[in-house]
Amino acid sequence: MDTLSFLVTAMAAIFSIVNPIGAIPLFVTITEGYSKSERLNVVTKAIFSAFIILVTFAIFGNFIFAFFGITIYSFRIAGGLLLITVGFSMMRGQPPRTKSTPEERLEAAEREEVGIVPMGIPMLAGPGSITTVMILISKSENGIQAGAVLFSILFTLIIAYALFIYGDRIFERVGKVGARAFSRIMGLILTAIAVQFIIEGIRSILVEWGVLI
Numbered sequence: 001m002d003t004l005s006f007l008v009t010a011m012a013a014i015f016s017i018v019n020p021i022g023a024i025p026l027f028v029t030i031t032e033g034y035s036k037s038e039r040l041n042v043v044t045k046a047i048f049s050a051f052i053i054l055v056t057f058a059i060f061g062n063f064i065f066a067f068f069g070i071t072i073y074s075f076r077i078a079g080g081l082l083l084i085t086v087g088f089s090m091m092r093g094q095p096p097r098t099k100s101t102p103e104e105r106l107e108a109a110e111r112e113e114v115g116i117v118p119m120g121i122p123m124l125a126g127p128g129s130i131t132t133v134m135i136l137i138s139k140s141e142n143g144i145q146a147g148a149v150l151f152s153i154l155f156t157l158i159i160a161y162a163l164f165i166y167g168d169r170i171f172e173r174v175g176k177v178g179a180r181a182f183s184r185i186m187g188l189i190l191t192a193i194a195v196q197f198i199i200e201g202i203r204s205i206l207v208e209w210g211v212l213i
Contacts, residue, residue, distance in 0.1 A: 001031070001139075001141070001185050003142075003144050003145055003148065005151070006139075006140070006141075006148055007148040008144075008150040009136075009193070010148050010149050010151075010202070011152045011155060011156070012155050012189055012193065013132050013136060013152075013190070013193045014129070014133065014136070014149075014152045014153060015152075015186075016087075016186040016187075016190040016193070017083065017086065017128045017129050017132045017191045018125075018129050018157075019123050019182075019183060020089065020124070020156065020159055020160035020163050020164070021123065021163060021170075021174070021179055021186075022090070022179055022180075022181045022182060022183040022186065023119070023123050023160070023164075024163060024164070024170055024171050024174070024179055025044075025171060026119070026123060027042075027119060027164050027167050028042075028167050028168060028171045029067050030042075030119070031079075031114070031167075038103050040117055040165070041115065042114055042115035042119065043115065043164040043165060043211070044115065044163060044173075045115025045119075045120060046115040046116070046119035046120040046123075046124060046160075046164070047101060047120070047157050047160060047161045047164075048120070049115070049116045049120030049121055049126075050120045050121065050124035050125035050129075050160075051153065051154070051157050052105050053120070053121060053125040053130065054125050054129060054130065054133050054153045054157075055150060055153060055170055057130045057133055057134055058133045058134065058136075058137050058146075058149055058153065061133070061134035061137050061138065062138070064090055064134075064138070065138075071203075072135075072138040072203070073201045073204045073205045073208070074205075075131075075134065075135065075138070075201075076135055076138070076197045076198070076200060076201030076204075077136070077184065077198050077201035077202060078194065079123070079131040079134070079135045079194075080135075080194040080196075080197035080198035080199060080201065081198065082127065082128060082131055082148060082194075082195075083128055083132065083190055083191070083193070083194035083197065084129065084191055084194040084195065084198075085188040086128045086187075086190060086194075087187045087188070087189075087191030087194055088187070088191065089187070090183045090184060090186055090190065091184045091187035091191070091207075092184075092187075093180040093183065093184060097109065097208045102144050110169025115210045124160060125155070131209050133149060133153065136149045136152075137149050137169075139200075150161050172201070177200055
């Protein structure tokens with residue numbers, strides 16, 4: 001895959017799984033009554049914690065594979081299956097279970113560090129996001145493509161930062177219906193990418209076994 005196509009795929013995959021627009025309703029809810037400075041603090045912590053988690057797994061993903069003896073082919077298939085379940089949940093308008101549980105959402109308003117949990121982890125940097133980043137890094141063929149993954153993470157989180165800062169205004173205009181509609185579109189894109197991950201994983205295994213050339 002050429003670098004430009006890889007960059008487009010990486011940006012679409014990471015933005016779809018992180019889904020910052022879909023996270024706006026939760027953010028507005030848990031920061032209700034917060035002052036402007038308190039809300040800014042929550043946003044900053046959420047973006048920073050998500051960035052650290054995603055970049056860490058992007059950089060050390062291969063070491064994790066080696067430590068547990070996992071092949072990238074099996075991880076692509078397993079990760080694709082996970083992302084499909086997330087994508088289906090998004091298309092049904094349901095918050096993915098890999099993002100946050102109902103109990104976490106109910107308790108979020110009572111936590112002091114809501115920027116880190118649940119906004120940063122797992123809302124932005126959950127299992128689905130981590131899996132996507134690790135698979136993309138494993139698919140990168142050179143340093144430029146690996147850098148494209150890191151750029152896609154940064155780009156997505158910058159967009160998320162801007163969306164959260166203006167969360168109230170966006171939520172008033174978009175509303176829950178609009179946010180759910182966007183989530184369904186992102187879920188469809190994510191599901192298509194997940195299927196491609198699985199196909200590539202199976203094909204690589206068959207090539208390694210000599211079934212395909």
